[in-house]
Amino acid sequence: MAAEIIDGKAFAASVREKVGAQVATLVQDHGLTPGLAVVLLGDDPASQVYVRNKGKQTREVGMHSVEHRLPESTSEEDLLKLIDALNNDPAIHGILVQLPLPEHLNSDLVINAIDPAKDVDGFHISNVGLLGTGQKSMVPCTPLGCLMMLRDYHGSLSGLNAVVVGRSNIVGKPMAQLLLGDSCTVTIAHSRTKDLPSVVRGADIVIAAVGRPQMIPGAWIKPGATVIDVGINRIPKEDGKTRLVGDVEFDSAVEVAGAITPVPGGVGPMTIACLLANTLTACCRANGLPEPEGLTA
Numbered sequence: 001m002a003a004e005i006i007d008g009k010a011f012a013a014s015v016r017e018k019v020g021a022q023v024a025t026l027v028q029d030h031g032l033t034p035g036l037a038v039v040l041l042g043d044d045p046a047s048q049v050y051v052r053n054k055g056k057q058t059r060e061v062g063m064h065s066v067e068h069r070l071p072e073s074t075s076e077e078d079l080l081k082l083i084d085a086l087n088n089d090p091a092i093h094g095i096l097v098q099l100p101l102p103e104h105l106n107s108d109l110v111i112n113a114i115d116p117a118k119d120v121d122g123f124h125i126s127n128v129g130l131l132g133t134g135q136k137s138m139v140p141c142t143p144l145g146c147l148m149m150l151r152d153y154h155g156s157l158s159g160l161n162a163v164v165v166g167r168s169n170i171v172g173k174p175m176a177q178l179l180l181g182d183s184c185t186v187t188i189a190h191s192r193t194k195d196l197p198s199v200v201r202g203a204d205i206v207i208a209a210v211g212r213p214q215m216i217p218g219a220w221i222k223p224g225a226t227v228i229d230v231g232i233n234r235i236p237k238e239d240g241k242t243r244l245v246g247d248v249e250f251d252s253a254v255e256v257a258g259a260i261t262p263v264p265g266g267v268g269p270m271t272i273a274c275l276l277a278n279t280l281t282a283c284c285r286a287n288g289l290p291e292p293e294g295l296t297a
């Protein structure tokens with residue numbers, strides 16, 4: 001029987017609805033409007049679309065949205081000055097610098113200049129350490145979105161075998177920490193993993209975050225497993241145009257898995273929804289208010 005398709009677009013809409021309702025309460029009861037600043041350097045077309053969508057969705061849930069679009073040639077000094085100003089702006093609760101940054105800039109240095117309490121990407125070294133030690137942190141948006149979908153589908157994840165294929169700082173490593181936090185038995189696999197097919201075949205949950213188009217075929221998937229495909233790869237079509245595919249070979253995997261996220265329309269939309277959730281969380285924490293309901297790890 002073909003797998004259940006986990007509809008990330010619909011799930012993201014339900015997250016945004018929850019965020020919007022809790023923002024309305026914050027405004028009404030406390031006179032507080034969460035504010036998100038997004039910084040984009042250069043004119044990478046995909047990044048421009050993501051940043052535009054972030055601004056639009058931020059406004060749609062009733063938050064204050066600020067966009068800083070800077071030339072690709074912006075110096076590290078000027079970018080750090082802007083981050084410092086945003087760190088000290090009381091109307092801004094969340095700061096995000098769109099990645100990838102131009103090559104002349106040191107991403108680690110830039111990210112670590114953001115106030116950890118406003119680091120809604122969860123990439124600051126303090127947040128990485130807090131997550132790794134099981135403490136309250138800002139959690140990277142894409143892994144948080146994957147966790148929300150998994151919890152919704154499975155209820156408890158306790159005791160399940162999970163394999164995360166990919167060890168990036170942005171997805172693979174934080175995803176593994178979150179799954180561990182929910183008491184999964186976690187394996188992180190990567191390009192040097194021996195006999196990857198049999199490692200994947202042992203998993204009840206497969207997180208594909210390796211960045212290689214359609215690398216994981218259905219033949220590797222344990223029957224009934226849940227497959228979360230984080231990959232967003234653009235490949236050529238026969239007509240000369242392109243199409244988006246994930247890291248999983250969807251057509252074969254859907255026949256074996258119990259549930260699977262499509263690409264597009266799976267994990268991707270959850271990334272921005274969770275950014276809004278994190279901005280709300282940051283605003284609540286900054287003002288000593290309880291954590292938002294159902295929107296944190």
Ligand SMILES: Nc1nc2c(c(=O)[nH]1)N[C@@H](CN(C=O)c1ccc(C(=O)N[C@@H](CCC(=O)O)C(=O)O)cc1)CN2
Binds near residue numbers: 264272
């Ligand atoms: N500072 C950050 N930079 C980047 C992040 C991030 O989380 N923080 N993630 C990605 C890009 N990204 C958000 O920034 C993002 C990627 C994809 C989607 C999405 O909705 N994808 C759609 C397909 C979109 C398309 O047609 O191209 C989908 O999968 O359905 C949203 C956000 C790198 N940079």
